[in-house]
Amino acid sequence: MEITTTHLKRCDVIALKGRFDSSTAPDLEKAFRASIDADAFRIVVDMGEAEYFGSAAIRALVMAYKECRRFNRGDVRLARVPERIRHVLDLAGIAPLITIYEDPVLAVGSF
């Protein structure tokens, strides 16, 4: 599992690689928390290299989504979501609410 955060002018890009299950979701939560604590409320999550995204990771994502959108100060947008993970986000009722881009560049440009 790897998390790489890149600070851009428009937003933070958090790139995920590998498995995000209950043992690694706390690291994801920390990465979101670090951006939010630095007042970076516009976040793109690049999931192109993510292999697995369980309910604990979904909870971390929802936490970040709520925090970032509070007071209209930002948003969390997803890019390159693998098909199987997208299906899980669909089941969890999240896919229709979070904007998903094929291309991370477009996701960044959307802010």
Add this chain to the structure above:
Amino acid sequence: MTEEYEICVTSQLSRLAQISEFVAGRALLAGMDEDQAFAVQMAVDEACTNAIEHAYEGHGDGEVHICCFVEDEDFVVRVIDHGKPFDPCSVPEPDVSTPLEERQIGGLGIYLMKKLMDDVEFRFDQALGNQVIMRKRRRA
């Protein structure tokens, strides 16, 4: 019923990757396709997370058993722990149609297990402990 394959791991979240690898491997060998194997390993991952976090309350010195077998057209996985009795009815089902801002935390793991598998059954008995029995039909 065919042969049963089992692994037993300590009740630590760091073992989830190993459990997933085992279950996905068995599902593929049982003739499931990649998407089905992914669904099964995700359901098992959530069941084992519940066993570790709730039944064992995060204590890493318990054991979780995962058994896989094929029964008729079903690929069946049993997850067994000896932690405190787990009552799935105590977990409210999340309403996935509400806005995310109002969404309650929790209950998502069990909800996903039920969605990903064709059948999920919870049992508890003093001798055996908690048992989650999950079935998914193999695609013809």
